[in-house]
Amino acid sequence: MSEGPRGQLPPPLSQPLPRIIEGPRVTLRSHDVGAASTLGDLVMSNLDHLSILPFAEREPLTLDERRAMIEEWELTRLAGRDCVYGIWRDDQLIGSCGLHRRLPDPAALEIGYWIDVAHEGQGFVRESVLLLTETAFTFEEIDVAVICFDVQNDRSRAVATSCGFQTVRTVEMAQEFRTSAASGREDVTEMRRAAFDVAWRDETG
Numbered sequence: 001m002s003e004g005p006r007g008q009l010p011p012p013l014s015q016p017l018p019r020i021i022e023g024p025r026v027t028l029r030s031h032d033v034g035a036a037s038t039l040g041d042l043v044m045s046n047l048d049h050l051s052i053l054p055f056a057e058r059e060p061l062t063l064d065e066r067r068a069m070i071e072e073w074e075l076t077r078l079a080g081r082d083c084v085y086g087i088w089r090d091d092q093l094i095g096s097c098g099l100h101r102r103l104p105d106p107a108a109l110e111i112g113y114w115i116d117v118a119h120e121g122q123g124f125v126r127e128s129v130l131l132l133t134e135t136a137f138t139f140e141e142i143d144v145a146v147i148c149f150d151v152q153n154d155r156s157r158a159v160a161t162s163c164g165f166q167t168v169r170t171v172e173m174a175q176e177f178r179t180s181a182a183s184g185r186e187d188v189t190e191m192r193r194a195a196f197d198v199a200w201r202d203e204t205g
């Protein structure tokens with residue numbers, strides 16, 4: 001993997017990220033080629049809603065392209081880098097999220113997410129972020145989970161805030177993350193290992 005504009009990539013994780021993460025209301029499953037068309041349908045029915053995200057500008061993908069992308073994601077997961085998860089509510093795919101080893105800090109993992117517009121505002125992304133943060137801290141080498149979002153993305157800020165992430169700086173957005181719908185500046189928020197509420201599941205019941 002090449003070096004990105006955010007700087008030198010850190011070393012791989014000590015082991016691959018897990019394929020499945022079970023939560024109280026949602027299950028995160030690393031995307032599977034068998035569900036490529038399901039993912040494609042969800043992306044296509046949410047394209048306007050996702051216009052702030054760079055990948056939306058590369059849509060529509062063909063089914064073969066989406067399968068190839070998912071296969072590439074699995075190789076990346078096995079290499080101890082990113083993992084991109086489907087957010088499943090019972091047997092329905094309702095969104096996508098991930099843990100990404102793309103910040104220069106070797107103690108950091110970045111979290112990304114989106115959800116089907118019909119499932120917004122019900123706390124499913126909040127739960128997914130808490131699951132991803134908890135998973136990040138099962139790796140001894142990780143001390144901080146990071147969420148970055150466009151300064152105008154109030155819904156994304158609400159997710160980070162409600163999970164207890166703290167804003168640490170506002171920066172120019174790297175070129176690869178800019179879209180025509182983006183402002184060009186992003187807030188960087190962090191959750192340190194020591195500040196993470198390991199009993200969060202008790203609150204969500």
Ligand SMILES: CC(C)(COP(=O)(O)OP(=O)(O)OC[C@H]1O[C@@H](n2cnc3c(N)ncnc32)[C@H](O)[C@@H]1OP(=O)(O)O)[C@@H](O)C(=O)NCCC(=O)NCCS
Binds near residue numbers: 052114121155
């Ligand atoms: C940003 C985005 C993922 C937020 O999704 P969401 O469904 O609003 O997120 P959640 O519902 O999990 O959490 C946010 C809100 O739900 C509330 N919430 C938490 N648990 C809840 C529950 N059990 N029931 C109802 N609401 C709940 C949170 O407190 C928060 O509320 P607030 O907006 O009043 O502060 C979504 O708008 C999206 O996909 N946007 C397009 C893509 C995008 O911008 N991705 C992020 C890029 S950085």
